[in-house]
Amino acid sequence: MAGGEQLSRHNATILDDLDKGDMVEFPRPLYSHWGVYIGDDKIVHLSGADDADSSDAFTSGSLFSIGGMCFNKAFVRIDDFRQVAMGCKAKINNKKDRHSTPLQADDIVRRAYEMVGEIGYNVLWNNCEHFASFLRYNKKQSKQADTALKTSATLGGVAALGIGAMVYKKHRKKEKEARSANR
Numbered sequence: 814m815a816g817g818e819q820l821s822r823h824n825a826t827i828l829d830d831l832d833k834g835d836m837v838e839f840p841r842p843l844y845s846h847w848g849v850y851i852g853d854d855k856i857v858h859l860s861g862a863d864d865a866d867s868s869d870a871f872t873s874g875s876l877f878s879i880g881g882m883c884f885n886k887a888f889v890r891i892d893d894f895r896q897v898a899m900g901c902k903a904k905i906n907n908k909k910d911r912h913s914t915p916l917q918a919d920d921i922v923r924r925a926y927e928m929v930g931e932i933g934y935n936v937l938w939n940n941c942e943h944f945a946s947f948l949r950y951n952k953k954q955s956k957q958a959d960t961a962l963k964t965s966a967t968l969g970g971v972a973a974l975g976i977g978a979m980v981y982k983k984h985r986k987k988e989k990e991a992r993s994a995n996r
Contacts, residue, residue: 824895833922837906839901855894857891859945943955
C-alpha cells in the first residue's frame with residue numbers, strides 16, 4: 814500500500830472515531846496545527862488569513878506575531894477535515910482532559926460558530942492550540958507555546974551566563990594587567 818493510501822486510511826479512521834468537541838492535532842514539520850471537530854466532517858480552527866489550507870508554517874499565520882505584538886491576520890474558520898489535514902497524520906488529542914474538564918459538546922459547537930471570523934493571533938499567547946483549548950475547556954492552553962517559551966528562556970539564560978563569563982574574564986584580565994603595571 815502506498816504512503817498516501819495509508820495516510821488516507823489513517824485519517825478516515827480518525828474521522829470515524831471523532832466525537833463533537835474533540836481536539837484534533839495535525840502535526841506539521843515545524844509545529845502542530847490544532848482544531849476542534851464540530852460534526853459533519855468539519856473542523857473549526859484558527860488559520861492564517863491568506864492561505865488557510867497551507868501546511869507550511871511560514872504561510873499559516875505563524876509569522877504574524879513579532880516581538881509579542883498581536884496582529885489581526887488570522888481567522889476562525891470551519892473547513893472540511895480532509896482539507897485541514899493537508900497530507901499530515903491527524904490525531905485525536907484530548908490529553909488536557911486529565912487536568913481540565915471539557916465543556917459539553919453542544920456548547921463547544923455553539924461557541925465555535927459564534928467565533929467564526931477575524932480574530933487576533935499571537936504565536937505565544939493566542940495560537941491555534943490556545944483557540945482549540947479555549948473552545949473545549951474555556952481556557953487557553955498551548956503546550957507547544959509553553960515549550961517554546963521555556964526553551965527561549967533557557968537559551969537566553971545560557972547566553973547571559975556566557976556573556977557574563979566573558980565580561981568577568983576580561984575584567985579580571987584588566988585587573989591583573991593593572992596590578993602588574995603598578996609593580
